[in-house]
Every structure is written in structure tokens, then in C-alpha cells.
Amino acid sequence: MRNDPIDLQQLDARVEAKRPVYTALADKIWDLAELRFNEHQSAKAQIEQLEAEGFTVTAGIAGIPTAFIAESKVGPAEGGAKGPVIGFLGEFDALSGLSQQAGVAEPMPITAGGIGHGCGHNLLGTGAMLAAVAARDALKESGASATIRYFGCPAEEGGSGKTFMAREGVFHELDVAITWHAHAFNGAQHVASLANIQCYFRFVGKPSHAAGSPHLGRSALDAAELMNIGVNFLREHMPSDCRVHYAFTDAGGTSPNVVQGTAELLYLVRAPKVSQALQLFERVVAIAGGAAQMTETKMSYEVDKACSEIVPNNVLERTLAGCMERIGAPSMPESGRAFAEQIRKTFTEEDIASSVANAAAPEEMAEALVHEGVLPFNPSPVFIGGSTDVGDVSWIVPTVQAWGACYTIGTPFHTWQMVAQGKEELAHNGMMLAAKAMAATALEVARDPELLAAAKAEHKRRTGGKPYACPIPEGVVPPPLRGKKA
Numbered sequence: 001m002r003n004d005p006i007d008l009q010q011l012d013a014r015v016e017a018k019r020p021v022y023t024a025l026a027d028k029i030w031d032l033a034e035l036r037f038n039e040h041q042s043a044k045a046q047i048e049q050l051e052a053e054g055f056t057v058t059a060g061i062a063g064i065p066t067a068f069i070a071e072s073k074v075g076p077a078e079g080g081a082k083g084p085v086i087g088f089l090g091e092f093d094a095l096s097g098l099s100q101q102a103g104v105a106e107p108m109p110i111t112a113g114g115i116g117h118g119c120g121h122n123l124l125g126t127g128a129m130l131a132a133v134a135a136r137d138a139l140k141e142s143g144a145s146a147t148i149r150y151f152g153c154p155a156e157e158g159g160s161g162k163t164f165m166a167r168e169g170v171f172h173e174l175d176v177a178i179t180w181h182a183h184a185f186n187g188a189q190h191v192a193s194l195a196n197i198q199c200y201f202r203f204v205g206k207p208s209h210a211a212g213s214p215h216l217g218r219s220a221l222d223a224a225e226l227m228n229i230g231v232n233f234l235r236e237h238m239p240s241d242c243r244v245h246y247a248f249t250d251a252g253g254t255s256p257n258v259v260q261g262t263a264e265l266l267y268l269v270r271a272p273k274v275s276q277a278l279q280l281f282e283r284v285v286a287i288a289g290g291a292a293q294m295t296e297t298k299m300s301y302e303v304d305k306a307c308s309e310i311v312p313n314n315v316l317e318r319t320l321a322g323c324m325e326r327i328g329a330p331s332m333p334e335s336g337r338a339f340a341e342q343i344r345k346t347f348t349e350e351d352i353a354s355s356v357a358n359a360a361a362p363e364e365m366a367e368a369l370v371h372e373g374v375l376p377f378n379p380s381p382v383f384i385g386g387s388t389d390v391g392d393v394s395w396i397v398p399t400v401q402a403w404g405a406c407y408t409i410g411t412p413f414h415t416w417q418m419v420a421q422g423k424e425e426l427a428h429n430g431m432m433l434a435a436k437a438m439a440a441t442a443l444e445v446a447r448d449p450e451l452l453a454a455a456k457a458e459h460k461r462r463t464g465g466k467p468y469a470c471p472i473p474e475g476v477v478p479p480p481l482r483g484k485k486a
């Protein structure tokens with residue numbers, strides 16, 4: 001085993017010294033539970049802490065009030081090289097309909113229909129900030145040079161904040177980007193996410209009395225229904241790993257005796273590659289046009305947001321997984337065991353098997369309550385099904401994502417169970433481990449130019465050296481800048 005040039009023990013102590021402040025911050029963001037692009041208090045709480053750590057903050061970037069960059073430069077010594085620019089990505093947005101009391105093992109909202117942290121983003125940004133601060137402090141002490149940036153990234157859930165930021169060139173100066181996700185497992189895997197495009201489809205018809213003069217009406221609701229039927233037939237003739245979902249955002253009112261003059265659908269089209277998503281999207285648009293023709297209504301559409309698939313970076317993933325393994329996973333805190341066992345009882349065997357399979361973890365992990373180890377790095381893709389705007393950053397710079405075990409094995413994402421566990425010591429421990437591993441990875445990148453060159457070479461190979469093309473059309477502004485929708 002090679003002599004570890006990074007003092008992981010010292011790094012561990014450095015991060016642990018900040019545990020009270022950062023776990024309190026994660027809990028505070030859990031309490032705030034703010035929704036996409038409205039994370040004003042959560043962003044403010046992060047900015048205040050970063051300023052207290054001596055970072056220089058630029059807020060309201062890319063036209064988004066809650067997006068920000070915090071920067072701290074280390075070195076260079078007289079005449080020395082500037083060193084790499086290392087970025088940490090952090091989120092803080094929650095999810096609607098997931099209000100839930102912490103530490104309660106049954107569905108019990110704080111506010112009925114309210115907002116909750118069902119994807120652990122209270123931990124994500126906070127852990128990434130802690131990694132940025134620890135890496136900066138360690139580099140400063142070692143006399144190395146680097147620029148450390150933390151990106152406050154709003155609206156990961158359903159808003160693709162990073163994609164809007166990427167379009168404005170926010171990430172272009174980075175050498176690497178490092179981030180993590182709260183999970184039931186520890187590790188760093190070759191994750192395959194789906195590209196997606198989210199779009200509103202609107203139909204305008206002609207209202208009339210549904211019984212008295214039905215022949216005069218043209219139903220926008222019929223058009224929306226026919227569009228859905230058309231898309232449901234499309235499913236048989238699209239690649240099997242693509243996904244199409246829809247929701248009615250306007251069904252034309254609540255009166256069955258009025259021919260519905262307006263209707264609106266929100267579509268989400270996903271595919272393994274952004275080029276496939278764009279092709280599939282064109283086919284969905286054609287079906288919408290056909291539905292309008294059949295019903296003599298007018299159709300228009302408006303892209304809401306989009307994101308690209310993740311470009312994995314095995315060089316960085318292997319490095320991060322290695323750092324995490326050497327740091328070592330914490331064991332289950334005894335104080336949380338009874339609650340974890342209660343939560344476990346709310347899962348079916350299928351939930352647990354699916355949690356294990358989705359992480360590409362060994363099958364016998366289904367027997368364990370929590371993950372107390374680190375998954376060995378595995379270069380075969382782990383298909384996560386969902387999408388993330390981290391994908392867009394990964395097209396621009398070599399990007400790596402860690403997983404930190406914050407939840408009982410079997411916990412599905414976007415559920416009350418995830419919200420309920422968000423303030424547990426287990427969740428804090430997962431965040432702390434991820435922060436240590438991310439900081440260690442940054443230190444590896446800063447001290448080893450060959451590692452950085454290898455990560456960049458892999459990135460070039462995987463992207464074909466093509467410049468990033470943002471999947472959000474030029475004219476689509478971030479939601480906070482849009483006029484109020486009728």
C-alpha cells in the first residue's frame with residue numbers, strides 16, 4: 001500500500017471540529033424546507049456561513065436570485081503557479097407534498113400538503129460547503145495553490161437550476177467539480193442518469209354549453225386527452241430505456257356542462273442521451289399537433305427546463321471511493337437504532353431489494369439495517385433511472401459524485417421516510433463522511449497534476465471533445481424571471 005501523502009487523520013479532525021456548526025446548518029435548512037427557486041432563507045443561511053469562513057460570495061448569478069458562487073483563493077506563493085480551480089456543487093431545495101415530522105416512523109406531516117426535504121438536499125449543500133471549507137483550510141496550511149469555489153445551486157428538483165447556470169458559463173473555469181448525494185450507501189459509482197426535457201403543452205378550443213350547443217364547442221380537454229393517448233401508443237415504438245411522464249396542469253375547469261376552452265399538460269421526456277431526448281421530444285410535439293388537428297383546437301408549447309445525462313469520470317470516482325475507503329465509514333449510532341428499525345418496518349421486501357439493486361450493492365446488503373462500509377468502486381454503469389442537472393456540469397468539466405449513507409437501507413427517494421430520517425445522527429454521519437471524502441479528493445487533485453490530466457483525458461474521450469450544448473433553448477429564461485402565467 002502506498003504511503004498516503006494526504007494526512008487523512010488531520011483532515012478527519014478538521015472536518016469533525018466543524019460538526020456542530022454544519023449539522024446545525026443542515027437541520028436549519030431541513031426546517032426551512034423551501035421549494036424550487038424560492039430557497040431564499042436556505043441560500044441566505046449558507047451564504048452567511050460561507051462568509052464567516054472567509055469566502056467571497058457573489059449572489060444572484062445566472063439571473064436566479066437564489067443561485068450563488070462562494071470563492072476562496074489559496075496561494076500562490078511568489079511566482080508560483082495558481083493551481084487548479086476546484087468546484088463543489090451544493091443544493092438546498094425541498095419537495096412539495098412531503099411535509100413530515102422528523103424522527104416519527106409513520107406519515108405525520110408538520111403541515112398538510114406542505115414541503116419537506118424528501119431528497120436530502122438539506123444535507124447536500126451543507127456537506128459540500130463543509131468539504132470546500134476543509135479543503136481550502138488544508139491547502140492553505142500546506143502552502144499549496146488553488147481556487148476553491150462552492151456553487152449554491154437552486155431547484156435541482158424539477159427546475160434544473162444548474163442547467164440554467166451552465167448555459168451562462170458559470171462552471172466553465174473549473175478544472176473539476178465535486179459533489180455528493182445522500183443515500184442508503186457509501187461510495188462513489190459510475191452513475192448513469194437520464195437526460196430530460198420538461199415542457200408545457202397548451203390547447204385552446206372554443207367553450208360552449210355542453211348539452212345545449214355541443215356542436216359549437218371545440219374541446220381543449222379532448223385535445224389533451226388525445227395527446228396522452230397518442231403518447232401512450234408511442235411508448236411501444238420508443239427505446240425501452242426512455243421514459244415519458246405527464247400531469248394535467250389545467251383540465252379546463254370543474255364544470256362538465258361546459259365544453260373546456262383551455263387545457264394544459266406538463267410533459268417530462270427522459271432518455272439515456274440528450275440527443276435521444278431531443279428526438280423523442282420532437283415526436284411528442286408532433287403528437288400534440290395531431291391532437292390539435294383532430295379536435296380543431298390550437299396547440300402551443302413552452303419548454304420549461306431540460307438537463308443532460310451524466311458524463312461519468314472513472315478516474316475521479318475511483319479516487320473518491322479510495323479516499324472514502326481509507327477514511328472509513330462510521331458505524332450505526334446506537335441512539336438511532338430503534339428508530340431505524342421502526343422505519344425499516346415500513347418497507348416491503350421489494351422496497352429493500354430495489355434499494356440494494358439501485359445502488360448495485362451486493363444482494364446480502366438487503367439483510368443489513370444500514371450500510372456501515374464503503375462500496376468498492378465498480379466501473380460498470382449504475383442506472384439510477386432519474387435525472388439530475390449535475391449532468392450539465394459533467395459535460396463541461398470532469399465531475400464526480402459521492403454517496404453518503406444517511407438513511408436506512410430500503411429508503412426510497414422522495415418519500416416521507418426520507419424526510420423523517422433527515423435530522424438523525426445517521427444522516428449527519430453520512431454527510432460528514434461525504435464531506436471528508438470530497439475534501440480528500442480535492443486535495444488529491446490539487447497535489448497530483450497527473451491525476452487531473454487523466455481525469456481531463458477521460459472527460460475528453462467521453463464527450464468526444466465536443467463543447468457543451470445546453471439543452472434549454474436560448475429564449476427560455478429561468479422561472480424566477482418569467483412573467484406570471486395566466
Ligand SMILES: [Zn+2]
Pocket residue numbers: 118119157413414
Ligand atoms: Zn430528488
